[in-house]
Amino acid sequence: MADSTPQGAGEGPSSSAAQSAAQQPDLTAHVERLEARAKALERLLVGKVEWAQMETAQHLQLLEAAVDNLEGTAKEAAARHGELLLAAKWLALELRGLDLLADHVKAVDALSKKLEAQVQEPFKAQQSCSSYETEMADDGFQDAVAAAVAPPLAEVAHDALASQQNTEAAQVQIVSLQPVAIVDHVCVLDEEALRSLVPDELGGSHRVELAEVQRTLTSVGEYFSKAGGSAANTTRGLAGLGVHTKLLGCRGFDEWGTLFSSSMKRAGVDVSGVLVKQGPTGRSCILSCGGQRTMRTCLSGCPRINPDELRADDFRGVPWVFLSAYCLYTPNLLERALDLAGAAGCSVAMDLASFEVVRSFHPAITALLERGAIDVCFCNEDEAAEVAGGAGSCPEAAIEYLAQHCKRLAVVTLGEKGCLIKERGSEEVIGLPACSGVKVTDTTGAGDLFAAGFLYGLLKGYPARRCGELGCIAGGAVVQTLGAEMGRDQWSWLHQRMHGRLAGEVVRDSAAAVQREMLACYSLIERKGRGVVYYGSARLKQDSPHWDRAVQLGRDVAQLLGCTTWSGGGPGMMEAATIGALSVGKPVGGIRIQREAGTTVRTASYLPADSQVFCRYLSSRKVALVDSGVRMKESDHTAYLFLPGGLGTMDELFEILTLVQLKKLGSSHPVPVVLIDYDGFYSGLLQFLRACDANGTVGAPELRDLIVAQDNAGVLQVLRSYYNLPSDGASHQPAASVYRASAYIRLGGDEQAAGSAGL
Structure with a gap:
């Protein structure tokens, strides 16, 4: 007992210190564990947020695809509604015909009864028959029958003609093959952001797994999704130019496949x-960084179209087939595609895809070229060098090799330097510059859209140089936007470069159906040349x-x-x-409407088949006719000549005068606008x-551009x-009075004085 107290007093302080020292490492470790757990929770939370962002983006894309499908369903329903209306019109016509036939039978029956009653009176019976014959031959009766039958007949005939035109327009002009939808x-x-995502070499295209695609998308922030792939891009570009195209391939059964199909379908x-x-x-x-692109593509597990799934019907009657060397994978x-195309008589255009593809399949590609299986070959300078013998080959040497083996021509694109074109059998290598004044946003699809523009020219029968110009224009349009799908502004720019400023404005502001008609009109105008309207x-x-x-x-004017x-x-x-x-062998062209004023059906054509376009919409026709007389160069000789006409002619006259006044x-x-006043018609x-001038609604100076000629000599x-x-x-007949409308008004309607004032 005596020893216990001193011992306890001596050991107490040292024991507490020891315990504190022992507990200190435990607390530090505990804090570290808590911090590690907090960081793990933070990473988990960030991952969940990123995953939620990706899921939200995917659901938005799926929603967009669903909306597109609904739009497609609505269009199909509208088309079916139109078919039902046409069927109803036919039925109404048949019922009308039955009613008329029933009335006719009743009339004949009534006459028979009269004849039976008058059989004893031959003269009266003969008189009765003559009366009935007179009644049947009476113009009023025939007009009544015509009035009853003609409207539904004319309407049905009009619908049938329109349906026939739509069917003809729907003939596939180009079939493209893309084995895998992308x-x-x-x-x-x-x-800086790009290098953080892509540790290896920037640019080019590399295959990755799906996890890499998902990781990239969660890191980049905002992005947008569109149908892609080389052949799909070219096909969509052709559809935008008004060409009826068809795509062969395969997509997956998922939301991205739905998006691919709906996006392409929406493009036409x-x-x-x-x-x-x-x-x-x-x-x-x-x-995309600085206009250049780095691509990371996942095709793992993606379904493909197999050779035996290509059908001969897909190629039959089609002028052109477009293939990509990616098909070699x-x-x-x-x-198989080349065999079917050859059997169907199709011309074949092929794009060499990438220099990696050419390097991997060099023997197969050269074999295709050297056996003459390809009509037109597209490639860039890297691909051309690879196919012609390696990196040391210059574009000029490469195009010589390609043109020697292509059945028609070879094209090498040179990026910002333009392109080279060489036709088989020709000594000339056509060099064209790229479009000037282009602000490059993203080069995705530049080569694909170049091919679309070039093929469009081939379909229209343009010479190789013009086809190359169209290719450069199309390529220059797509680099002004992100991705390979152009928006309204890019299409407007393209058509302005192709056809002029007026075309660009029309395409930008027109609905799709009117736009397609306008494209057909402008194509005809470009082919025939502007002139006198x-x-x-x-x-x-x-x-x-x-x-x-x-x-x-x-x-006389044509001569x-x-x-x-x-x-x-x-x-x-x-x-x-x-x-x-x-009659003097000069070129002509016509922008026709389904039915002219004062007629009931489409009139027969006196124009050559390749010199006319039909429009359903009057607005398309009016704009195209105005553009037919536009004077783009000082050396052009164009005019707007107004022969005697009615409301439609006056509408077009005042529209042109308004456009001139507004400088639109x-x-x-300047272009002469001549009113031809035969026998004082106008x-x-x-x-x-x-009177308009006297009332202040039109000023005489505004009519200075309108010239009045009273006869042909005056024109x-x-x-x-x-x-x-x-x-x-030659001795020309003296012209009658020729004067400006402004002078006529200013001089009080005195034709002689206005003529003396000169032009």
Whole structure:
């Protein structure tokens, strides 16, 4: 007991210190564990947020695809509704015919009863028969029958013709093959962000797994998704140019496959040849930095179209087939496509895809070329060098090799330096510059859209140089936006470069159906060339006193100016002027409407088949006719000539005068507008313009561009004076009074004084 107290007093302090020292490491370790756990929770939370962002993006894409599908369903329902309406019209016509037949039977039955009652009175019976025959032959009765039958007949005939035109327009012009459907995820990064995502060499395309695609998408932030792939991009570009295209291939049974099909369908591509199989759709991250792209693509487990799934029907009757060397990754697919295309008589265009593809399949590609299986070959300078013998080959040497083995021609694109074109058998290598004034945003799809523009030119029968120009324009348009799908502004820019400023404005502001018609019109105008546009009544036929003069005017003006004679392609004054131009072997063109005013059905055509376009929409026709007379170069000889006409002619006259007044005609140089006042036909109009001036609604100076000529000699005098053309030495009939409408109004309607004032 005595020893215990001192011992306890001595050991207490040292024992507490020891315990504290022992507990200190435990607390530190505990804090470290808590911090580690907090960091782990933080990483987990960040991962969940990133995953949620990706899931949200995917659901948004799925929602977009669902909306597209609903739009497609609505369009199909609308088309079915139209078919039902047409069937209803046919049924109504049949019922109307049955009603008329029943009335006719009743009339015959009534006459039979009369004849039976009067059989004893031959004279009366004969008189009764004659009366009935007279009644049946009466113009009023026949007119009544015609009035009952003609409207539904005309309407059904119009619908049938429109349906036939739509069917003809729906004939596939180009079939493209893309074995695997791909969805592009496009985003813009600065170089620092790009290098943090891509540790290896920037640029080019590399295959990755799905996890890498997902990791990249969660890191880049904002991106957008569109249908992609080389052949799909070219096909979509052709559809945008108004070409009926069909895509063959395969997509996965997932939301990305739905997006691919709906995106292509919305662009106007026929995707009935795109198969749907179990598995994922291909996906590619396109990282754009400074206009250049780095691609990371996942095709793991993606379903493909097999060679035996290509059908001969897909190629039959199709002028062109477009193939990509990417098809070589699917064994025997390219050979099968070439066999079917050859059997169907199709021309074949092939893109060499990438220099990696050429390097991997060099023997197969050279074998295809050297056996003459390819009509047109597209490649960039790296691919050309690889196929022609390695990196040491220059583009000029490479194109010599390619042109020697292609059946028609070879094209080498040079990026910002333009392109080279060489036709087989020609000594000339055509070198074209790239489009100027282009701000490059992203080069994705530049080569694909170049091919689309070039093929569009081939389909239209343009020479190789013009095809190359169109390819450069299309490639220059797509690099101004992100990804390979152009928006309205890019299409407007493209058509402005192709056809002029007016075309760009029309395409930007037009609905899709009108836009397709406009593209067909502008294509015809480009092929035939701008010239003199005639306006006039469709009702003034060969019995009109103006007919012969209009024929003579068309002949004389065509010989004087040598340009294309344009009109609405309808009957009457338009036909007369066109016949005159045709009689002296000059080119003609017509922008026709389904049914002219004053007619009940589409009139027969006097125009060559390749010199006319039909429009369902009057707006398309009016704009195209205006553009047919636009004067793009000072050396162009164009004019707007107004023969006697009615409301439609007046509408077009005032529209042109308004466009001139507002400087919206789209012409780089002034164009003569001539009112042809045969026998004072337009005297009432001129008096109306005087009244407008007197009331302050139109000022005389605003009508300075309207020239009045009272006969053909006056029209020729105006054109010679306007274009400073020498006389041909023949004795010309003196012109009647020729004057400006502004002078006529200013001088109180005195034609002689206005004529003396000069032009």
